[in-house]
Amino acid sequence: MSTLPDLVGRTSRAGEALSLIRSGSATTIAELSAAMGLARSTVSERVDLLVGRGLVSAELAPAQGRGRPASVFRFDPTARVALVAQVGMSGMRVGVTDLSGTILHTVTADVAVGQGPRALVEEVQTAFEQCLAATGRTHDDVAGVGVGLPGRIELDTAPGGTAPPAAWSPYGVRAILAEAWDVPIGVDRAVSLLASAEQRSFHPGATVLLGLKVGTVVECGVVVDGRSVGGGSGIAGEIGHTAVAGAEAPCVCGNVGCLNAVASGGALARDLAAAGHPVASAREVAALAAGGDVDATHAVREAGRRIGGVLAGAVNLLNPDVVVVWGYLADGGDHLVAGLREGLYRAAVPAASRHVRLEAARYGDDAALKGAATAVIELALDPAHVDTLLPREA
Numbered sequence: 001m002s003t004l005p006d007l008v009g010r011t012s013r014a015g016e017a018l019s020l021i022r023s024g025s026a027t028t029i030a031e032l033s034a035a036m037g038l039a040r041s042t043v044s045e046r047v048d049l050l051v052g053r054g055l056v057s058a059e060l061a062p063a064q065g066r067g068r069p070a071s072v073f074r075f076d077p078t079a080r081v082a083l084v085a086q087v088g089m090s091g092m093r094v095g096v097t098d099l100s101g102t103i104l105h106t107v108t109a110d111v112a113v114g115q116g117p118r119a120l121v122e123e124v125q126t127a128f129e130q131c132l133a134a135t136g137r138t139h140d141d142v143a144g145v146g147v148g149l150p151g152r153i154e155l156d157t158a159p160g161g162t163a164p165p166a167a168w169s170p171y172g173v174r175a176i177l178a179e180a181w182d183v184p185i186g187v188d189r190a191v192s193l194l195a196s197a198e199q200r201s202f203h204p205g206a207t208v209l210l211g212l213k214v215g216t217v218v219e220c221g222v223v224v225d226g227r228s229v230g231g232g233s234g235i236a237g238e239i240g241h242t243a244v245a246g247a248e249a250p251c252v253c254g255n256v257g258c259l260n261a262v263a264s265g266g267a268l269a270r271d272l273a274a275a276g277h278p279v280a281s282a283r284e285v286a287a288l289a290a291g292g293d294v295d296a297t298h299a300v301r302e303a304g305r306r307i308g309g310v311l312a313g314a315v316n317l318l319n320p321d322v323v324v325v326w327g328y329l330a331d332g333g334d335h336l337v338a339g340l341r342e343g344l345y346r347a348a349v350p351a352a353s354r355h356v357r358l359e360a361a362r363y364g365d366d367a368a369l370k371g372a373a374t375a376v377i378e379l380a381l382d383p384a385h386v387d388t389l390l391p392r393e394a
């Protein structure tokens with residue numbers, strides 16, 4: 001004799017009810033019953049479980065005609081939180097969001113990814129704790145954890161790197177996080193998360209969107225038909241390692257003349273420092289350019305031209321509707337985008353370059369955090385997962 005079927009049966013499809021309530025497509029017991037093809041009593045029982053977990057709240061709607069007032073159910077995004085992080089090659093931004101993806105608190109910190117995934121995750125965890133403390137939430141409130149990382153080539157060749165390359169697999173980082181969190185965990189490239197967030201929120205009609213990050217390194221996220229494209233081995237969009245004609249600077253990947261070696265924020269910091277400017281990072285290059293320094297603005301504009309030239313290949317290949325631009329160098333005034341436009345128009349098929357819109361990422365600094373939140377909230381509120389969260393006993 002087993003009671004398991006009954007226990008499973010009792011919570012099954014509660015997640016489906018939550019999904020319908022959350023989307024607004026069915027918000028009363030009658031509507032849920034019709035949409036799910038279940039008896040009203042069964043639906044009521046499932047909804048009670050959701051109310052018990054705080055995921056759904058009820059309010060009484062005014063009676064229609066002579067009918068009795070019906071309870072209208074609403075998803076409560078404040079019931080739980082998601083912890084999210086966007087990690088770059090020199091800095092990270094960590095935040096806590098509610099279940100609608102609204103950012104409640106953020107922490108920024110410098111980070112050295114060369115120390116390897118375990119040390120990085122420790123720093124991220126410290127920032128997570130700060131975010132929870134600042135918002136008065138606890139570990140029990142956490143419904144999911146999402147982290148955006150630099151691309152694999154960057155991680156494997158990070159300055160001062162001591163970790164074996166395989167340690168940086170997204171699964172490696174996920175496994176380390178899973179030691180601390182028994183909730184859904186999403187790990188992806190930050191630039192892919194950024195591209196997905198911008199596409200979903202601001203360019204839902206875009207068939208192809210590229211999210212170009214110009215920070216310490218140059219990277220690109222690719223979204224086609226609403227789906228992030230990772231490629232055969234997860235390095236789709238690594239345009240920073242495309243060689244630039246005539247360039248001979250050595251790159252960390254072992255080739256010479258890569259875009260990253262001549263036009264990234266890291267390369268500009270190196271070149272401007274060699275010319276006597278007091279800069280050591282992409283962020284400082286951006287600040288110098290924003291302040292109107294002639295050498296810095298010229299360097300950023302020329303970097304934009306070179307990146308635009310490489311981007312032209314992607315534009316010809318994928319015919320994007322939109323390229324959103326993000327990262328420290330995009331913060332240094334209009335010079336980067338002006339250069340990108342010049343490089344792109346010179347090198348891309350006119351029909352493709354005329355079509356594409358080039359604009360700043362509208363989520364700004366938080367773009368990849370928003371993407372990480374969206375991705376992990378989808379995992380946390382997946383109907384099958386929600387069913388497993390609910391109490392199995394009456």
Ligand SMILES: [Zn+2]
Pocket residue numbers: 240241242251252253254255258260
């Ligand atoms: Zn390279």
